[in-house]
Amino acid sequence: MGNSDEKVVAVIMVGGPTKGTRFRPLSLNVPKPLFPLAGQPMVHHPISACKRIPNLAQIFLIGFYEEREFALYVSAISNELKVPVRYLREDKPLGSAGGLYNFRDLIMEDSPSHIFLLNCDVCCSFPLPEMLEAHKSYGGMGTILVIKVSVESASQFGELVADPTTNELLHYTEKPETFVSDLINCGVYVFTPEIFTAIEGVSTQRKDRANLRRLSSFEALQSATRSLPSNFVRLDQDILSPLAGKKQLFTYETKDFWEQIKTPGMSLRCSSLYLALFRLTSPDILASGDGIKSAKIVGDVYVHPSAKIHPTAKIGPNVSISANARIGAGARLISCIILDDVEIKENAVVIHAIVGWKSSIGTWSRVQASGDYNAKLGITILGESVSVEDEVVVINSIVLPNKTLNVSVQEEIIL
Numbered sequence: 001m002g003n004s005d006e007k008v009v010a011v012i013m014v015g016g017p018t019k020g021t022r023f024r025p026l027s028l029n030v031p032k033p034l035f036p037l038a039g040q041p042m043v044h045h046p047i048s049a050c051k052r053i054p055n056l057a058q059i060f061l062i063g064f065y066e067e068r069e070f071a072l073y074v075s076a077i078s079n080e081l082k083v084p085v086r087y088l089r090e091d092k093p094l095g096s097a098g099g100l101y102n103f104r105d106l107i108m109e110d111s112p113s114h115i116f117l118l119n120c121d122v123c124c125s126f127p128l129p130e131m132l133e134a135h136k137s138y139g140g141m142g143t144i145l146v147i148k149v150s151v152e153s154a155s156q157f158g159e160l161v162a163d164p165t166t167n168e169l170l171h172y173t174e175k176p177e178t179f180v181s182d183l184i185n186c187g188v189y190v191f192t193p194e195i196f197t198a199i200e201g202v203s204t205q206r207k208d209r210a211n212l213r214r215l216s217s218f219e220a221l222q223s224a225t226r227s228l229p230s231n232f233v234r235l236d237q238d239i240l241s242p243l244a245g246k247k248q249l250f251t252y253e254t255k256d257f258w259e260q261i262k263t264p265g266m267s268l269r270c271s272s273l274y275l276a277l278f279r280l281t282s283p284d285i286l287a288s289g290d291g292i293k294s295a296k297i298v299g300d301v302y303v304h305p306s307a308k309i310h311p312t313a314k315i316g317p318n319v320s321i322s323a324n325a326r327i328g329a330g331a332r333l334i335s336c337i338i339l340d341d342v343e344i345k346e347n348a349v350v351i352h353a354i355v356g357w358k359s360s361i362g363t364w365s366r367v368q369a370s371g372d373y374n375a376k377l378g379i380t381i382l383g384e385s386v387s388v389e390d391e392v393v394v395i396n397s398i399v400l401p402n403k404t405l406n407v408s409v410q411e412e413i414i415l
Contacts, residue, residue: 005055006055006112006113006114007055007056007057007110007111007112007113008053008054008055008056008057008112008113008114008115008116008132009056009057009058009059009060009107009110009112009114009115009116010050010053010056010058010059010060010115010116010117010118010128011059011060011061011062011100011107011115011116011117011118012043012046012047012050012059012060012061012062012118012119012120013062013063013096013099013117013118013119013120014031014033014043014061014062014063014065014070014120015032015033015063015064015065015120015121016063016064016065016090016093017031017064017065022262022263023035023262023263023264023267025356025381025383025384025398025400025401026264026267026354026356026381026383028383028384028401029356029357029383029384029401031065031069031070032120032121033061033063033065033120033121034069034070034073035267036320036322036337036339037123037261037267037270037271037274037320037337038271038272038274038275038278038302038320039285039302039304039320039321039322040274041073042120042121042261042267043061043073043120044077045123045126045274046118046120046122046126047059047077047081047085048081049125049126049128050083050116050118050126050128051081051083052128052129053116053128053129053132054129054132056083057084057110057112058083058084058085058086058110059083059084059085059086060085060086060087060088060103060106060107061074061085061086061087061088061120062088062090062099062100062103063087063088063089063090064089064090064091064092064093065089066089067087067089070087071087074086074087086106088103088106090102093232094231094232094233095232095233095234095235095238096117096119096233096234096235096236097195097199097202097233097234097235097238097239098199098203098231098232098233098234100115100117100195100196100199100235101196101199101200101203101231101233102231104196108193108196112193113192113193114132114135114190114191114192115190115191115192115193115195116128116132116188116189116190116191117188117189117190117191117235118187118188118189119187119188121187121260121261121262122186122187122188122258122259122260122261123257123258123259123260123261123270123273123274124145124147124186124188124254124256124257124258124259125254125256125257125277126188127145127252127254127256128188128190130252131143131145131188131190131252132190134167134250134252135190135250135252138166138167138168138250140168140247140248140249140250141191141192141194141195141198141243141248141249142189142190142191142192142195142243142248142249142250143189143190143191143249143250143251143252144160144169144185144186144188144189144240144249144250144251144252145185145186145187145188145189145251145252145253145254146160146162146183146184146185146186146251146252146253146254147183147184147186147253147254147255147258148182148183148184148253149182149184150182151179151182154179154180154181154182154184155175155177155179156175157175157184157185157260158172158173158174158175158184158185158236158240159172159173159175159179159180159181159182159183159184159185160172160173160180160181160183160184160185160240160244160251161180161181161183162183162250162251166250167250167251167252167253168245168247168249168250168251169240169243169244169245169249169250169251170244170245171244171245172185172236172240172241172244173241174236174237174241183251183253185236185240186254186258187260189235195239198239198243199233199238199239202233202238202239203231203233257273259273263373263374264354264379264381265372265373265374265375265378265379266373266374267337267354268318268335268336268337268352268354268373268379269373271318271320271337272300272317272318272335275300275301275302275318275320276300278300278302279300285302286300286301286302287301287302287303287315289311289315291311291312291314292311293311294309294311295309295310295311295312295313295314295315295327296313296314296315297315297316298314298315298316298317299316299317299318300316300317300318301315301316301317301318301319301320301321302319302320302321303315303321304321304322304323304324304325306323306324307321307322307323307324307325307326307327308325308326308327309321309326309327310327310328310329310330310331312329312330313327313328313329313330313331313332313333314331314332314333315327315333316333316334317334317335318334318335318336319333319334319335319336319337319338320336320337320338321333321338322337322338322339322340322342323340323341324340324341325338325339325340325341325342325343325344326342326343326344327344328343328344328345328346328347328348328363329346329347330346330347331344331345331346331347331348331349331350332348332349332350332351333349333350333351334350334351334352335351335352335353335371336350336351336352336353336354336355337353337354337355338350338355339354339355339356339357339359340357340358341357341358342355342356342357342358342359342360342361343359343360343361344360344361345360345361345362345363345365345390346363346364347363347364348361348362348363348364348365348366348367349365349366349367349368350366350367350368351366351367351368351369351371352368352369352370352371352378352379352380353367353368353369353379353380353381353382354379354380354381354382355367355382355386356381356382356383356384356385356386356401357384357385358384358385359382359383359384359385359386359387359388360386360387360388361388362387362388362389362390362391362392363390363391364390364391365388365389365390365391365392365393365394366392366393366394366395367380367382367388367394368380368393368394368395369395369396369397370396377396377397377398377411377413378396380394380395380396380397380398380399381397381398381399382394382399383398383399383400383401383402383403384401384402385401385402386399386401386402386403386404386405387403387404387405388405389404389405389406392405392406392407392408393408393409393410394408394409394410395408395409395410395411396410396411397409397410397411397412397413397414398412398413398414399414400413400414400415
């Protein structure tokens with residue numbers, strides 16, 4: 001089972017600015033990993049989950065955002081958790097496994113016995129200590145967090161087949177065209193350092209194949225568009241698929257919630273899941289109020305200490321209110337994210353919406369949507385500094401930054 005003093009490190013993949021275009025207009029203002037869910041940056045949730053891992057030595061964030069975009073957050077979270085958090089910038093995308101391998105010397109500087117690898121855009125309860133214990137008992141090179149989903153949605157993810165008795169990974173295929181299994185990859189892993197040898201093997205094979213090829217100039221041109229650089233290694237296709245069925249990889253199934261955060265709509269869904277998790281793990285984070293001395297709070301709600309809410313407002317369920325927001329008398333907020341410096345005036349209503357930084361919603365106005373988290377216009381999104389004037393209704397729409405709405409709109413994208 002190993003020494004109890006063995007060190008563990010965690011690596012969280014945060015991507016970069018060329019990704020996350022589906023997250024616009026919110027990602028125009030802030031890197032997607034720093035967008036707040038349940039009052040905390042998206043990346044904060046996996047980071048704080050890592051804090052529960054025994055003998056955690058360091059947390060690394062790997063991505064290709066500029067370092068300055070993460071500097072303040074990394075400094076603050078390192079001080080808060082009392083665990084070193086470092087941001088490592090890739091010069092270019094190297095794939096999930098290639099990025100890990102690129103920084104292997106830094107990752108291994110504490111000589112960890114195990115390495116956690118998490119994707120930033122995953123929302124779950126992150127059962128990392130339990131996963132580590134299971135991994136040690138299996139004795140393999142890696143363990144994958146998995147979950148059962150509906151047959152209809154499985155093809156959107158990496159599907160896998162595992163031995164029901166031993167939990168060994170027997171087969172893995174990424175986004176198959178035909179149904180393979182309702183068991184999918186959650187994008188959370190724990191590995192022994194042997195993972196670096198496996199990644200190196202893929203790179204070496206690619207180099208060898210390239211050196212052995214003797215092609216005409218036309219064939220070489222055709223091949224160049226198909227073949228990947230030797231240092232670009234994908235964890236799923238290049239590592240998991242070939243190692244399945246070789247007693248190297250195992251699975252740990254979570255029965256809890258899991259979602260992937262690709263769109264603003266899904267961020268609102270995941271904010272509600274994290275608020276519900278806080279109810280179980282950190283109820284002191286959640287707001288309370290009876291509607292007499294303070295606003296009436298219904299269900300799970302987060303309110304930043306600097307926000308000002310009129311006692312006659314009614315907030316919740318599933319509402320997150322960020323710094324310096326001002327909520328007026330009689331306002332009603334349901335299932336929404338209110339970002340920094342927003343003003344919501346008297347008797348305004350916000351339902352199934354994200355209200356961008358420094359925006360304002362006028363008296364008796366409504367900003368709402370159907371609440372279909374998967375539909376393109378299933379939630380209403382106001383970008384930064386959008387002004388909705390008095391008595392204007394905005395339904396199932398996306399409004400880009402710095403717009404003023406003085407007439408009602410429905411199912412529109414306001415550019």
